[in-house]
Amino acid sequence: MAANVPAPQRPTHVPVEWVDRDRSLLDFHARVLHWAQRDDVPLLERVRYLAIVAGNLDEFFEVRAALYVRLCEPQAALDAIEPAAQAALSAAAHRLVEEQYAVYHDRIVPALEQAGIHIIPHRKRSAAQKRWVKAYFDREVRPLLLPIGLDPAHPFPQVASRSLNFIVRLAGKDAFGRVNEVAILKVPKNLPRIVRLPKSLGGKRILAVTISSVIRAHLPELFTGRTVVEFAQFRVTRHSDLSIDEADARNLRTALRQGLEHRNYGQSVRLEVSADCSPFLLQGLLRQFALPASALYPIRGPLNLVWMHELIALVQQPRWLFPHYEPTFPRGLLGHASIFERLRAGDVLLHHPFESFDGVLAFLREAVSDPDVLVIKQTIYRTGTDSALMELLRQAVQRGKEVTVVVEIKARFDEEANLHWAEQLESIGALVVYGVVGLKTHAKMLLVSRRESRGIRRYAHLSTGNYNPRTAAGYTDLGYLTSRPDVTADVENVFALLSNQSRIPKLNKLILAPFSLQRYLLEWIDRTAQAALSGRAARIIVKVNALTDEKLMDALVRAGQAGVGIDLLVRGACMLPAQIPGKTDRIRVRSIVGRFLEHSRIFSFLAGEEEVLLLSSADWMNRNMLRRVELAWPIDDPALRERIRQECLQYYLDDRADAWDLQGDGRYVPVQASAPDAEGAQAKLMATYRAT
The missing domain is CATH 3.30.870.10 (Endonuclease Chain A)
Structure with missing residues (x-):
């Protein structure tokens, strides 16, 4: 008999202090910003990274910042987050915004101008350029603008999250002889944020103007008989993470739709204003949005650099973009007329975006067209507004196949698109399930059941990423195609759990x-x-x-x-x-x-x-x-x-x-x-x- 061997002794555990999650998230955004500064990155791609950081920061404030801002209110409970942690995060966020605009002014704008791309402010426009901008303003912009003069009958209008606005201080009296010195002007979201001037005004150069500079140059024309004393652009970001009591909601879909209607008007968490905004206008905005000084972000430059995505589309110069990469069709599926036949021979791995998402579409397309396929089941988390995959599911229903779709309608910022697809599929006869109350269904599964000579055989696709062809071209993800009975039986059982919430047997391979x-x-x-x-x-x-x-x-x-x-x-x-x-x-x-x-x-x-x-x-x-x-x-x-x-x-x-x-x-x-x-x-x- 072997001697008893004592179990190895564990060393004394030395605890560690965790890094603050939100500070770490801001550090990630700073790493993305670094790509906007790299000389080896093509010019318009650097512009894109700058815009991506702006969008990332918007989402950060919409989702993560509300608790920190509440701590600054007098009635807030100060024990939720330590004041030092709050101050440190606020300082880090301000530094990142300052760095973002330093990159814009010191790196991006000079590089654009060196390449012949000029974003021209009003003061630098020639007489001919000013005439063209004036005509554009009168024709395309002014008919959409309606300033609101503030008085007891005209309170401060509702300002949507991330919308662009002007606050204006006026001298003189209005048409009724009253002194109402502050007006608010909303910039309609359907106006382009950047406009290209005709080639006749720029020669070989690409000239553009921001919509905010167009409006700014013609503000006095909107206030006949009044004098514009001062003005500033501003933008408020609001808490936008939906909070729905699922246990109390009789109909989750209806409750979510109601929540979406109010998302853009939640608690204010950040105020961006032109850096030259006067103390009078600034204090008025802070009071209006009930924000502390720490939530104020004076901006030296155009508000909301997300608009620079529009600049990339406006310029349309491939030489300033990454060389086009054409993903290959998944090599594991090449040379096979039938994907089902290929999977009976062994599993296939898909590596996106180096291999195209067409392999997944081909799998579903074959399932839709094959008369022996009886049932298709799929989870949907983020699929986008224009989805070839969802169209294939519609075709499957129309061809008489049983289609079950588990749609996660609480996928943050994709709720609207997912609701749309759920209702579209449901209207033509698909079985649509909205997941489990209190949980988000984030698993990515596609299951096909096919009648074959030995009975029903299942084929499955599992993925680390979403069923979204657009993001599959820009995200690294892995997909897994298999017909292994132990795996596909597990997938079937998970779908059963999601649809009827009954207990499932012990799984063979999947960990849930x-x-x-x-x-x-x-x-x-x-x-x-x-x-x-x-x-x-x-x-x-x-x-x-x-x-x-x-x-x-x-x-x-x-x-x-x-x-x-x-x-x-x-x-x-x-x-x-x-x-x-x-x-x-x-x-x-x-x-x-x-x-x-x-x-x-x-x-x-x-x-x-x-x-x-x-x-x-x-x-x-x-x-x-x-x-x-x-x-x-x-x-x-x-x-x-x-x-x-x-x-x-x-x-x-x-x-x-x-x-x-x-x-x-x-x-x-x-x-x-x-x-x-x-x-x-x-x-x-x-x-x-x-x-x-």
């Missing part, structure tokens, strides 16, 4: 949140720690968009202190500090910001002789583990496992062009290129797939 995913991951992290303590090989590599779940982070810290080598590829917010001596020195956190948005989720665990590699729809956040329906599934095929390790993990760990490493002091530092022509992971993948 909120039931077992967090526990499963904790068990594997513990296995690696045990392996390291006993002197066996131990390694963890995780690729996610965000890492904020405290239980998982604590387990990773313990595993690292037990001797496990841990690499975390975290695109955005990461609350786990890395490289702290004696605490997290065996944990490396890396963020990749590139041409495409990193979006795939991959979990790799090695514990001695045991090893598992999982793909998943879930980030390592508490909401994904406990408040969403999420899937993870193992990849068992050795060739596919090796391909994922190489393309999705090792290439990124070797990246010396687009990678940032998290330091012990909380800073992200760009990885130094090992050579002047160092290639990033995404560039390497594009080159690899071009060659196939």
